[in-house]
Amino acid sequence: MPETPAPLLSAADIRRIAAEIDLRPTKTLGQNYVIDPNTIRRIVAAADLSADDHVLEVGPGLGSLTLGLLDAAAAVTAVEIDPGPAARLPQTVEEFRPGSVDGFSVLTADAMAVSEQDLAEVRPSTTELSPTALVANLPYNVAVPVLLHLLAELPSLKQGLVMVQDEVADRLAAAPGSKTYGVPSAKAAWYSQVRKAGTIGMNVFWPAPKIHSGLVAFTRREPPVTSASRQEVFAVVDAAFAQRRKTLRAALAGWAGSAAGAEAALVAAGVDPKARGEVLGIEDFARIAQHRPDPHNQESTS
Incomplete structure (x- = not known):
């Protein structure tokens, strides 16, 4: 008989936790929380994680994706800019994944300023690895600079899957010669092979955005051989x-x-x-x- 998957946060759970910490999602921080467990399972499956991976999650919010990542990987380090959700995350993990508490850590910080040293200081006790995979629902307004910063700052990241605005996903994954090819496409290609891995509808979020989201997968590769920096x-x-x-x-x-x-x-x-x-x-x-x-x-x- 197949094993029943561990429960993920429902829409009711998310609204309950938000009410507890008096959270009102803001456009400024790009706060749109996934409230559909099946979408979380789809994202985790597409990330193709191994049981040994140490996942870096940016913008975990109330922990919807976090729980799914803890089920699939050895450890998760979450970077959250909003102090309220950041402080609540360990309690959510304790409530829904008590066996994964030691594999989880949270850093309250702006992902655009995070360094490898910052992450080393809060690394979960279950791993000695720097983050090996990035899986995140990135805020729409800073998705590209955050992704490029993390790829530059963390050479340990070997792969990843990020959810961004659908139009941005197309740009990141675009090949030379296409209309959507531009600065994000070229710079992302310096670090990785990039491909679009799917589209996510609007109704799986709270609050619902006015546009679709896109999944972008990347696999690290060596940069071009050049004498230029x-x-x-x-x-x-x-x-x-x-x-x-x-x-x-x-x-x-x-x-x-x-x-x-x-x-x-x-x-x-x-x-x-x-x-x-x-x-x-x-x-x-x-x-x-x-x-x-x-x-x-x-x-x-x-």
């Missing part, structure tokens, strides 16, 4: 898409010091100066960054 490559990406209707020769003129300098860098990188940024992959941007003209040489020859 990540910051130098990302500067090319930013410049290329700041004026995406322009050719790269024109769009990169400021970055290179002149249109002629941009053309020289592009030719040296094997990129057509008349192309636009939306057709380039992250490897192309990395090659261009290697050939940025030396401003001192430009000055001496001008």
